[in-house]
Amino acid sequence: xxxxTIVLVGHGMVGQRFLEALADRGVTERARIVVLCEEPxxxxxxxxxxxxxxxxxxxxxxxxEDGFMERHGIELYTDEPVVAIDRAAxxxxxxxxxxxxxxxxxxATGSYPFVPPVPGKDATGCFVYRTIEDLLAxxxxxxxxxxxxxxxxxxxxxxxxxxxKGLGLDTHIVEFAPRLMPVQVDEGGGAALLRTxxxxxxxxxxxxxxxxxxxxxxxxxxMRLSDGSELAVDMVVFSAGVxxxxxxxxxxxxxxxxxxxxxxxxxxxxxxxxxxxxxxxALAADGRVYGLVAPGYEMAQTVxxxxxxxxxxDGFTGADxxxxxxxxxxxxxxxxxxxxxxxxxxDVVYADSRxxxxxxxxxxxxxxxxxxxxxxxxxxxxxxxPLTGTRPPVSPEQLVLPAGAGAPVALGPSALPDDAxxxxxxxxxxxxxxxxxxxxxxxxxxxxxxxxxxCVKVIEKLLPKAADQGLCGCFSYSRSELYEIARTLRVTxxxxxxxxxxxxxxxxxxxxxxxxxxxxxxxASLAPAIGLDGYILDGEQAALQDTNDHHLANLQRxxxxxxxxxxxxxxxxxxxxxxxxxxxxxxxLYTKITGGQRxxxxxxxxxxxxxxxxxxxxxxxxxxxxxxxxLRTVKSCVGQTWCRYGVQDSVKMAIQLELRxxxxxxxxxxxxxxxxxxxxxxxxxxxxxxxIATANGWNLYVGGNGxxxxxxxxxxxxxxxxxxxIRLIDRFLxxxxxxxxxxxxxxxWLERLEGGLDHLRDVIVKDSLGLCDxxxxxxxxxVADYQDEWARTLDDPERLRRFVSFxxxxxxxxxxxxxxxxxxxxxxxxxxxTIGTLEGAxx
Amino acid sequence: MTxxxxxxxxxxxxxxxxxxxxRLTPGRGLAALLPDGRQAAVFRDRAGRAYAIDNRDPFTGAxxxxxxxxxxxxxxxxxxxxxxxxxxDLETGRCLDDDEVTVAVYPVRLT
Ligand SMILES: Cc1cc2nc3c(=O)[nH]c(=O)nc-3n(C[C@H](O)[C@H](O)[C@H](O)COP(=O)(O)OP(=O)(O)OC[C@H]3O[C@@H](n4cnc5c(N)ncnc54)[C@H](O)[C@@H]3O)c2cc1C
Ligand code: SF4
Ligand code: FES
Numbered sequence: 001x002x003x004x005t006i007v008l009v010g011h012g013m014v015g016q017r018f019l020e021a022l023a024d025r026g027v028t029e030r031a032r033i034v035v036l037c038e039e040p041x042x043x044x045x046x047x048x049x050x051x052x053x054x055x056x057x058x059x060x061x062x063x064x065e066d067g068f069m070e071r072h073g074i075e076l077y078t079d080e081p082v083v084a085i086d087r088a089a090x091x092x093x094x095x096x097x098x099x100x101x102x103x104x105x106x107x108a109t110g111s112y113p114f115v116p117p118v119p120g121k122d123a124t125g126c127f128v129y130r131t132i133e134d135l136l137a138x139x140x141x142x143x144x145x146x147x148x149x150x151x152x153x154x155x156x157x158x159x160x161x162x163x164x165k166g167l168g169l170d171t172h173i174v175e176f177a178p179r180l181m182p183v184q185v186d187e188g189g190g191a192a193l194l195r196t197x198x199x200x201x202x203x204x205x206x207x208x209x210x211x212x213x214x215x216x217x218x219x220x221x222x223m224r225l226s227d228g229s230e231l232a233v234d235m236v237v238f239s240a241g242v243x244x245x246x247x248x249x250x251x252x253x254x255x256x257x258x259x260x261x262x263x264x265x266x267x268x269x270x271x272x273x274x275x276x277x278x279x280x281x282a283l284a285a286d287g288r289v290y291g292l293v294a295p296g297y298e299m300a301q302t303v304x305x306x307x308x309x310x311x312x313x314d315g316f317t318g319a320d321x322x323x324x325x326x327x328x329x330x331x332x333x334x335x336x337x338x339x340x341x342x343x344x345x346x347d348v349v350y351a352d353s354r355x356x357x358x359x360x361x362x363x364x365x366x367x368x369x370x371x372x373x374x375x376x377x378x379x380x381x382x383x384x385x386p387l388t389g390t391r392p393p394v395s396p397e398q399l400v401l402p403a404g405a406g407a408p409v410a411l412g413p414s415a416l417p418d419d420a421x422x423x424x425x426x427x428x429x430x431x432x433x434x435x436x437x438x439x440x441x442x443x444x445x446x447x448x449x450x451x452x453x454x455c456v457k458v459i460e461k462l463l464p465k466a467a468d469q470g471l472c473g474c475f476s477y478s479r480s481e482l483y484e485i486a487r488t489l490r491v492t493x494x495x496x497x498x499x500x501x502x503x504x505x506x507x508x509x510x511x512x513x514x515x516x517x518x519x520x521x522x523x524a525s526l527a528p529a530i531g532l533d534g535y536i537l538d539g540e541q542a543a544l545q546d547t548n549d550h551h552l553a554n555l556q557r558x559x560x561x562x563x564x565x566x567x568x569x570x571x572x573x574x575x576x577x578x579x580x581x582x583x584x585x586x587x588x589l590y591t592k593i594t595g596g597q598r599x600x601x602x603x604x605x606x607x608x609x610x611x612x613x614x615x616x617x618x619x620x621x622x623x624x625x626x627x628x629x630x631l632r633t634v635k636s637c638v639g640q641t642w643c644r645y646g647v648q649d650s651v652k653m654a655i656q657l658e659l660r661x662x663x664x665x666x667x668x669x670x671x672x673x674x675x676x677x678x679x680x681x682x683x684x685x686x687x688x689x690x691x692i693a694t695a696n697g698w699n700l701y702v703g704g705n706g707x708x709x710x711x712x713x714x715x716x717x718x719x720x721x722x723x724x725x726i727r728l729i730d731r732f733l734x735x736x737x738x739x740x741x742x743x744x745x746x747x748x749w750l751e752r753l754e755g756g757l758d759h760l761r762d763v764i765v766k767d768s769l770g771l772c773d774x775x776x777x778x779x780x781x782x783v784a785d786y787q788d789e790w791a792r793t794l795d796d797p798e799r800l801r802r803f804v805s806f807x808x809x810x811x812x813x814x815x816x817x818x819x820x821x822x823x824x825x826x827x828x829x830x831x832x833x834t835i836g837t838l839e840g841a842x843x
Numbered sequence: 844m845t846x847x848x849x850x851x852x853x854x855x856x857x858x859x860x861x862x863x864x865x866r867l868t869p870g871r872g873l874a875a876l877l878p879d880g881r882q883a884a885v886f887r888d889r890a891g892r893a894y895a896i897d898n899r900d901p902f903t904g905a906x907x908x909x910x911x912x913x914x915x916x917x918x919x920x921x922x923x924x925x926x927x928x929x930x931x932d933l934e935t936g937r938c939l940d941d942d943e944v945t946v947a948v949y950p951v952r953l954t
Contacts, residue, residue, distance in 0.1 A: 473916060474914075474915075495889060505917075505918070506915065509889075509914075509915030509918070510870060510888055510889055510913055510914045510915040510920060511870075511914055511915070512912075512914030512915065512916065512923075513911070513912040513914055513923035513928065513930070516870070516912050516914065517912070540869075540870075542868050542871065543868050543869060543870030543871045543912075544870070544912075546912065546925065547907075547910040547911065547912075547925035548925075550871070550910070551910070555907065555910065555925055555926065557903060557905060557926065558904075558905050559905040559906050559907045801866070802873075804873075805874060805876075806873075806874050806875055806876040806882070807861060807862045807866060807873040807874065807875055807885075808859075808860070808861050808862060808875045808876060809875075809876045812876060814874075814882075814906055815880075816882075816905070816906050817906075830904070832904075833903065833904030833905055834904050
């Protein structure tokens with residue numbers, strides 16, 4: 001038997017999912033697979049397209065895992081659109097002339113944006129919004145434009161409008177229907193949305209069409225509307241709906257629908273059994289063309305199942321059109337029979353126009369939930385959608401009232417039946433989710449939560465809580481709870497905290513190596529606010545610090561220490577570099593440039609630290625806190641001052657931030673970086689807080705991480721002024737310090753935070769908890785209170801007494817800290833350490 | 844203010860002075876050099892009790908146990924190595940995280 005060939009035309013979101021589904025079923029091993037792709041790049045996440053404008057690169061958006069094609073032996077040709085299908089010969093021909101014979105042909109050609117046939121629609125300055133190339137073109141053109149209009153006030157139109165606004169244009173939205181998002185929301189929802197969007201400074205024209213794009217010399221200068229008015233605009237983005245790309249199918253005689261779409265049966269077979277169509281180009285068996293990605297994924301699975309010769313199931317018979325989106329920062333969700341078209345149905349509406357919140361549920365005469373619309377507050381979407389078709393355990397009014405408005409929020413996900421679909425992107429049921437122990441496990445095993453993300457909150461509530469959240473054997477409280485206790489009760493000593501709030505068996509004891517440094521760090525973070533001295537090495541506080549903090553240096557494997565002076569922003573004068581070099585030379589230290597743009601000096605004995613630091617402090621250096629769970633560095637690129645691409649002074653900002661937050665003790669170390677433009681040479685998106693310059697200011701990213709578990713930072717806010725940036729970072733850091741667990745980096749904390757990035761934004765940008773004044777106050781106190789730890793230590797002979805190798809022989813250096821040469825420097829002599837105590841003694 | 848002197852017995856029937864008791868911050872340790880070249884780690888706890896064990900961390904070979912943090916587990920005092928965090932009972936020298944390993948313990952007294 002010869003190997004069959006499967007040809008896929010179109011490598012979009014659904015096409016890629018189809019390839020993955022083939023690979024999952026082992027079909028890639030049995031068949032030759034050829035992919036012909038019109039775009040110049042492999043499949044990317046079109047749903048997240050707009051995030052390109054918030055700093056995601058085309059590579060970030062890619063949906064193809066590295067090595068996927070090679071691993072599965074898939075032949076992929078980009079920039080290679082198919083121009084003809086010969087069904088009799090079973091071949092397809094691409095633009096380059098390449099002809100490929102197929103046994104099975106799968107069309108996944110998606111849609112094209114519909115551009116209404118108005119005069120001027122092809123002028124320079126007219127765009128559509130579908131591909132990365134479209135966005136690159138819009139971005140380029142917007143550089144010389146000041147005003148833009150988007151034709152279409154639906155889902156995509158609002159995304160496009162948000163993008164234009166983000167590019168700094170005065171933005172108009174023109175929508176033919178009497179309200180925004182006519183497909184998804186009803187009149188009340190549209191009104192709530194309108195108010196919020198207008199408050200953001202966009203101009204909305206509803207109930208009016210576009211009559212003409214006005215041009216001069218072939219370029220856009222304005223737009224005439226059907227109500228006779230004229231807008232002066234420099235560019236126009238058409239976003240008036242999409243049409244299935246069924247041209248190829250039409251030309252080779254396959255059945256297509258009256259209003260477009262390649263007609264398929266429940267198994268996505270076209271009128272030719274050797275040809276399938278999936279995704280947005282298909283007219284499904286239920287007579288609908290689905291413009292959403294989830295139904296397309298289901299079709300992809302269906303066809304992969306057919307080609308794998310699985311037992312045929314029901315196939316694809318229709319899908320849920322529920323959506324939850326964040327448009328211009330506003331939550332919008334609709335599900336089920338959102339428009340109340342079912343006979344005899346009733347509405348339950350809650351509206352708060354001041355807050356821009358509108359919620360409507362549609363129920364039938366027996367109280368069954370049929371659908372709904374949520375605008376401005378879509379919190380309950382994850383719960384309501386799976387309840388559709390059932391009679392909810394509480395009354396509909398209680399389901400729409402905001403929490404705290406007298407509504408007993410009695411409804412938790414435990415009320416859902418086992419077969420309720422919790423994740424509609426990946427069709428995952430409650431039962432499947434409850435088989436997992438943690439959110440990462442759910443994402444890995446079921447993919448739930450990895451699509452639009454709207455189901456994550458509900459998933460979290462379904463997972464078991466760890467039984468004992470206590471910090472350690474001594475405390476049953478978590479770190480954040482202890483922080484609150486210390487802050488509100490102004491507890492300033494570890495012993496007092498242990499004796500009053502420790503576990504019964506631990507009261508009066510010593511604590512342990514887990515809680516002592518944790519409480520030490522809490523007290524240090526809170527010091528000015530609870531009336532403690534910020535110097536961490538006097539009195540009881542000295543006994544709480546790990547050895548690194550205790551000696552203000554980093555312990556290395558042979559008992560020696562390394563020394564890292566602060567070099568803010570990585571900027572250093574030649575004179576200071578020379579001092580570092582001289583100190584290293586005079587003390588025979590091993591020197592290495594760190595990843596944080598500073599210099600690490602290794603191999604100092606504990607008794608040498610004060611002398612080394614005396615020279616460094618005299619030359620103007622300060623502690624770099626490389627030893628602490630504290631701010632480490634704020635890296636920077638040279639930025640606008642030198643770099644031809646730079647748009648802001650990134651070095652200046654990095655220095656300002658590093659000096660502001662130096663010495664700030666936190667649940668874990670904190671790293672930061674500032675890049676002078678979107679090229680991101682400082683790698684700010686891998687930092688706890690990263691800053692990237694824009695033409696209008698700064699974008700702030702949070703929760704990034706490098707190291708063993710890398711995480712791309714999330715964009716928290718855009719185009720901030722210097723003052724806005726600093727204010728947000730102040731709040732972010734203090735909120736993290738307040739609520740994180742011990743040794744929890746911001747990346748893990750943000751993943752765990754209930755409500756995730758949205759919640760964080762609510763708290764620190766919109767001040768939903770009314771906390772921001774307090775957070776800023778805490779940071780102001782820290783900044784005012786900061787003093788260099790090494791300078792303070794050197795000032796006091798009493799404090800220097802700990803820096804001896806032996807308390808009974810202060811002049812004797814530790815003979816086991818020895819070094820041998822390597823590559824013109826030193827390295828620890830480990831042989832001496834492998835000799836047991838007694839033999840060591842005889843040397 | 845006069846304070847007591849901490850003494851340690853490096854070998855049977857011999858005592859040596861280490862330091863004044865007040866040199867030791869409660870909850871922390873210091874290293875002492877013994878006459879034969881060995882090193883001891885001496886500690887004082889919150890209640891004022893003193894302890895001395897060998898300073899050498901048997902897992903890494905480095906002379907660092909005196910720089911560990913002390914704590915209480917099940918009512919018994921321990922020190923956690925500052926390098927890889929194994930814990931050692933301050934009264935018996937037994938490693939709490941590895942049954943096979945013990946470090947030497949030295950008698951101490953305050954005079
Ligand atoms: C800005 C934006 C936001 C969106 N937001 C959401 C959302 O929030 N939720 C949601 O569910 N959906 C959303 N969508 C819709 C979603 O992106 C689509 O449903 C999804 O991409 C459909 O996948 P597909 O593979 O069918 O089509 P596409 O992803 O469009 O892929 C089709 C591919 O086929 C190629 N092609 C076409 N003809 C040929 C040919 N002759 N030869 C070779 N290749 C060809 C095209 O170039 C294209 O690359 C959004 C879309 C956009 C543009
Ligand atoms: S990030 Fe931009 S400004 Fe900074 S060095 Fe790179 S290209 Fe230049
Ligand atoms: S519903 Fe979209 S990821 Fe789960």
